[in-house]
């Protein structure tokens with residue numbers, strides 16, 4: 001739905017409207033209709049992103065107060081300059097949390113001190129090294145048999161549903177569960193079932209990156225507090241295996257030699273447990289959806305060496321699950337000739353940057369043989385670049401190949417229509433993939 005408030009807005013009318021792409025005050029500009037949470041943008045963001053790149057590459061969005069940066073080279077520039085573009089706002093709630101919601105969080109002891117994505121302090125490199133140890137490429141390569149075993153187990157269940165009912169939702173029964181189960185094995189997470197972890201993780205995404213109404217915010221805050229309290233109890237309990245992720249956090253030392261405090265250890269887990277599964281489940285769903293939509297692709301990815309990996313890469317470029325990321329300026333600066341004040345909240349449009357024709361010719365075509373196939377920014381860049389990239393890529397390729405081999409005869413269910421979409425500030429993916 002197009003928000004009436006935005007309909008009336010003409011860029012350039014306020015203090016924020018300077019530089020290229022900003023309209024003349026009072027002029028009706030279609031970019032004024034942009035609603036980052038609205039159905040038209042979530043369903044088909046590409047025409048909007050094309051316009052942003054070509055007409056307003058640094059655009060102030062009055063509804064969120066964010067400065068949208070959409071050209072590939074500008075997005076890279078922002079991500080590669082962490083001294084000017086700080087990560088401090090990466091996990092802030094995009095929709096202001098009313099007092100009633102803040103009270104629920106405060107009563108539950110919820111806090112997210114700087115840990116990983118939101119940490120621009122000297123404690124970041126050490127914490128990042130700890131995370132990277134669990135997810136570096138060699139460790140992921142060793143985990144392939146585990147990922148395949150989990151994928152095959154889930155596909156058995158999918159097949160039995162298909163046999164008994166004739167259809168199955170691959171999002172719920174396969175794509176979402178696979179990364180959660182893999183993460184639990186790799187990090188040694190015990191004492192919680194995957195469905196609960198998924199519910200907590202999805203609630204956290206919606207509360208901090210969504211635009212829920214108050215009643216929903218309250219429900220979500222309760223789930224987020226449950227998640228946080230479970231993590232706090234697990235970290236405090238001291239019973240985690242020494243080789244588990246939480247065991248490693250307990251042994252971690254800060255640059256000044258102190259052990260990690262509980263709140264920061266919980267903050268690290270909170271981010272990794274969410275980032276490590278929701279995003280990859282979203283990626284797998286889009287990867288499967290687009291492969292099923294091209295009838296020749298499904299049998300080919302089952303057999304052709306390297307094709308599943310290349311297909312995943314093209315989806316990451318064109319339709320990544322993490323669509324945007326935030327930074328805040330440490331001081332006044334300029335991007336593409338547009339002046340940003342100190343404290344400007346910047347939103348890098350990762351999804352749009354993968355369709356920048358300056359970098360990717362014919363960006364709308366999914367082209368597994370593309371020369372610069374890995375030049376996308378789906379995993380960010382620089383100091384905070386996603387340390388889970390190797391795991392995410394591998395899981396998605398294994399999932400695609402296993403599904404294409406194990407379910408050769410499936411197709412999107414006739415009459416299923418367009419799936420409902422997750423449309424948060426930074427996360428976009430189908431919420432169903434019904435096949436028959």
Ligand code: HEM
Pocket residue numbers: 079116117118119128131135271272275276277279280283320321322325350378379380381382383384385386387388389391392393
């Ligand atoms: C398709 C799946 C994934 C996508 C698209 C994705 C994307 C991203 C992006 C865009 C960032 C911010 C980068 C920046 O600020 O420059 C990020 C950070 C991060 N991601 Fe991922 N991610 C995915 C999967 C994973 C997985 C599987 C894990 C862990 C197992 C993970 C862990 C992290 C962590 C810990 C950070 C913060 C790193 C830091 O601040 O140093 N992500 N990810």
